[in-house]
Amino acid sequence: MEILKLHDILKKNFVFIKIMILIKTKNKKMEEERKYIAGKFADPMETINEIDVKKGDVMADFGCGAGFFSLPFAKKVGEEGKVYALDVLSSALEAVESEAKANGISNIITKRVNLELEKGSKLDDESVDWVVMKNILFQNKDKDIIIREAYRILKKNGRALIMEWDSGNSFIGPDRKLRISEEELDAMVEKGGFILEKKIKAGDFHYMLIAVK
Template identity: 50%
Template sequence: MTETKNLTEKFLDPASIIGQLGIEEGCVVADFGCGPGYFTFPFAEAVGRKGTVYSFDILPHILESVESKAKFSKVGNIITKRVNLEKEHGTKLVENCVDWVILKDIIFQNKEKEVIIKEAFRILKPGGRALLIEWANNENSEATIGPDPQLRISENTLKEMFVAEKFSIESSVDAGNFHYAFVAKK
């Protein structure tokens, strides 16, 4: 029991991460590759009723699951949308319209990494921020779970990719023992 508790405490904790960001009520957030809503729902709570969370994914059944959970939980500030983030203007949102873009464990999975990063930049408002979370790939990480270490992107490489697309790296975020995280600013 204690071993299981210790493992979950070291794993990704959305509430802890959001607590490090200073998310304001009324913010507009885009969750790229939202999956089952692991970050969508905590961000929806953080931005409150006046805020909006766009949950983007390419898999329709994933989006249906998020919609169902939102309806069941009476969360009315989540908008799901099926998109291909590897296509130019993949979100189909207008420029400069969101305060935060969440990119959790999606860069390593996609071939068109630069297209995804450019789309995050395009839709962020001036001064907007992107939260990057990826699987750790160093000797200090506990790489026994998650993708093959050869598929992972090092933190320095990912930071260089964001800087190359006009972002500035603002801060590091504690994301537990299995991930690294940082904030990039437009």
């Protein structure tokens, strides 16, 4: 009887150990997949270093989300500079504020705005050196008004950094019907008065361009 009990205990322990090994293996695989996918996206600080952002620059982040660009931009421009993190969602702005506080960043100003309205950013004419638009245009019906707003608040020779989902890669991201092709975006920025300066690397799932006022 005791031998049978011991056998049952050993059997249960073996099954438990086997399950734990499977869970650890699965978790390791998921983590490897997560790192692989993350490595396919653009690194914001690498992008910022590539585009010649200067100490003291002022940037407006249209549709800032959780601060993918706002936070590293704020570090780059330093205390002499300023970042306006703009979003329609209060939760996004709260996330930026929380992350900024945790990292000792004090030069980010958050604003809840609707960028599909005329002068929707609530910023002054010709008041910023950079406008960043990351994955915002495909989400909005009136894309032209957002581009015009970027043009309005940029100083002369100011630049817009625009990042959108690659229209030819549907592995991850929004429905392909919502995506904007590079040719379509080129036409939009030129219609908005910008001069297309250059295209820069943006990982496997996006493309990115810089346009000058």
